[in-house]
Amino acid sequence: MLESDRKSLQDFLDTQKTQSERNALGQFSTPYRLAVDIMKYAKKNLGIHPITFLEPAIGTGVFYSAFLNVFGVDSPHTALGFEIDSHYFNPAKDFWHNSQLEIRNADFLEQVPEKKYSLLVTNPPYCRHHHIESNKKKVLQQLVLQHTGIKISGLAGLYCYFLMLSTRWLKEDALSCWLIPSEFMDVNFGKALKHFLLNNVDLVQIHSFSPDQLQFDDALITSSIVVFRNRKPTHQDIIFSRDGSILKPYAQKSFSRSMLTSETKWSTLLTSDISVEPISKIGDFFQTKRGIATGGNNFFIIDEKTINQYQIPSKFLTPVLPGPRHLKKDRINSVNGVPLLDQAFFLFSCSLAEDEIKQDFPLLWMYIQRGREEGIPQGYICSRRTPWYYCEKSKPAPFVMPYMGRSVTDHKIFRFILNDSNAIATNGYLLLYPKPQYESCMQNSDVLIKIWEALNAIPVESLVKSGRVYGGGLYKIEPRELMQAPAPGIAELLGTKCFQPNLF
Ligand SMILES: C[S@@+](CC[C@H](N)C(=O)[O-])C[C@H]1O[C@@H](n2cnc3c(N)ncnc32)[C@H](O)[C@@H]1O
Incomplete structure (x- = not known):
């Protein structure tokens, strides 16, 4: 299963759709390089247990391809992906049929979890609210309220529902990484999502890309990687970083949770020059x-x-x-x-020679003999020292x-x-x-x-x-x-x- 083959398949499938069809279902695939960056970040932050990987909006599976590259094809894992559109589902299913990845042709938002996952990485559909049919929107709003206690605005894009409903599928402490539009940090309908990130889960980092660093060739949208763990908020500061890559951001700044509210604009935390702190490192001081x-x-x-x-x-x-x-x-x-x-x-x-020690400190000399009997002088380090007890x-x-x-x-x-x-x-x-x-x-x-x-x-x-x-x-x-x-x-x-x- 070569990434180049998957990419060709993705490009081919994309060309068979019009731009407005792709807008309606939010079908803009993640560049492989970005998927690999996020996956490397995930690997650094996960233990090496058998990983159970969930991709709620899988397309042709760029994140699974990155997963295999970063974690290794032989890494113990299972993976599940959902894809609503059979145009992508059928070829993707064929493409991955020899792998550990199971893909289901279903609406992720309508599924009831039967198992929980330790890693979620996705780029969910960005569909605008007017592409969500009104009855479906009501059902989703109700589901979000039930699951999170949060009332979500009818203006919210589909990705907000994806993110807020995803924790039903996650194990405690699971790592969850989302590539979503940066708009949620500033617009009114983003408040529910910000509230969720601050109160319902443990928000770890938001890495934003500047408008001049578009991540997609085919969608004019500025995006952010939102990382959280599925657990109650901890006292850890939240990292806001930008540009470069999530592994090596151009700039970053940490904020304590108490400094953030869902009411304020989060994008300004990093874009105004004064608030950007050059990242100093421990090695700058120590x-x-x-x-x-x-x-x-x-x-x-x-x-x-x-x-x-x-x-x-x-x-x-x-x-x-x-x-x-x-x-x-x-x-x-x-x-x-x-x-x-x-x-x-x-x-x-002690740097004294043994006969000097024997004469001046006879008991200490006995201690040294004890070490000798235990074979200490023959050890790798002691055998290279003179005397061996110095x-x-x-x-x-x-x-x-x-x-x-x-x-x-x-x-x-x-x-x-x-x-x-x-x-x-x-x-x-x-x-x-x-x-x-x-x-x-x-x-x-x-x-x-x-x-x-x-x-x-x-x-x-x-x-x-x-x-x-x-x-x-x-x-x-x-x-x-x-x-x-x-x-x-x-x-x-x-x-x-x-x-x-x-x-x-
Ligand atoms: C932004 S694309 C991302 C695809 C893939 N994750 C990637 O990063 O390249 C979103 C994908 O989700 C699919 N999708 C849209 N609504 C969905 C839903 N309700 N359930 C499952 N998949 C959905 C779309 O068909 C599309 O393939």
């Missing part, structure tokens, strides 16, 4: 690196009991944070630089972040920890060091706290997007990826507090 690799945490990271037992002098000890799983707090206070935690841990590291030096970082997390529903997949101590951290963490020009500014604890809040306000989706996802919903982010993650709000904080005129 150098990031992995914490230290000790070569054997059980040997090198010790508690006070071991320190006392082997009389290990403090000059060989540096406070260290416990591993991320054991660190429940997001802010580490300290006394004399030692973290105030249930249990204190220290990194043991760990690399590292500075405490003001912010640290566990570099992996689980579950897309957990808002703490990635959390930033304010480290107000002299503790260093092991390689379970990423360390964020202020760039030299911000070092003195970030010594101010008020500034640090504000930056910490701004870091934690970065939508988890954009961190997830910058990182990578593994099977079973395991998310990881590497130092370079973290540097590329958008960091809205920090420029403003540092701009006013640090008087850095040449921030960008």
